[in-house]
Amino acid sequence: MAKQLNFDLPVRAALGREDFFVSPANALALGLVDSWPNWTSGKLVISGPAGSGKSHLVHVWAKVSGARIVAAADLTEADVPDLARTPVAVEDVHLIPDDPAAQTALFHLHNLTLAEGNTLLLTGIGAPPQWGLSLPDLLSRMQGAPVAVMDDPDDMLLMAVMAKQFGDRQLMPSPDTMAYLVKHMDRSFSAAALVVKALDNVSLSEKRPITRALAKRVLEGE
Incomplete structure (x- = not known):
């Protein structure tokens, strides 16, 4: 059967507070974000694996606080x-260990933001000591921040994360398909994102709904 060409269309992520699923894996991080503006020393680090919802929490906080959001790699003095x-x-401070200019900019941003009372x-x-920062003064500032850790997902969180990712793509697999995926896939946020994208691609190219049988094919690497 001929396959339909498919394209990487933009995915509109839902990033509101109401879209954030709370579980024991992320409840502490959410609680610390909600404690703003009463943060110790005026700063907070959110640490967690890729896909764990760090960026989602950032957007939740930005809406409440009026904060602006910038990628660490894009910072300039x-x-x-x-x-x-x-x-x-x-965001993503762990990506700048080999970027002295970005580290210097972040150091000055840290100092001036706090000096301005913001x-x-x-x-x-990972935690700040694992980020590989080479600027000693910046590393000491990061190590002085409270850390909100987002843990690996439990079953309910993994299913909720995948349901949200499917929803962002306007897809709705059946409940038994979701249960099958959670039971048989690698248990990580990054694996969830890869599986959702693969199922979306296969479903689109073959013009088939996302069923348990299709999920089994994708997980088995067909």
Whole structure:
């Protein structure tokens, strides 16, 4: 059977507070975010594996606090004075261990934001000592921040995360398909994202609904 060509269409992620599924794996992180603006030292680090919902929590906080969001790799010293005027979130700090300019910019952003009486939220995979930062002054500032850890998913969270990812793609697998996936796939947020994308691609190319049989094929690597 001829397969339909498919394209990587943009996925519209739902990032509202009402879209964030709370479980024991992320409840502490959510609680610490909700405790704003009463953060110790005016800053907080959210640490967790890829796909665990760090960026979602950042957007939840930004809506409440009026913060701006910037990727650590995009930071420049020229941006610092403007960004420090409001609360600010810096995402994926673990990606800049080999970028001295970005580390220097983050160091100055940290200092100026707090000096202006604003708050700073940072995210990364692993705790700050694992980020490989080479600027000693920046590393000491990061190690001085409270850390909200997002753990690996339990069954309910993994199913909720996948349901959200399918929903972002406007797909709705049956409940038995979801249960099958959670039982048989690798138990990680990154695996969930890969499985959802693969099922979306196969479903689109073959013009088939996402069923348990299709899920079995994808997980077995056909």
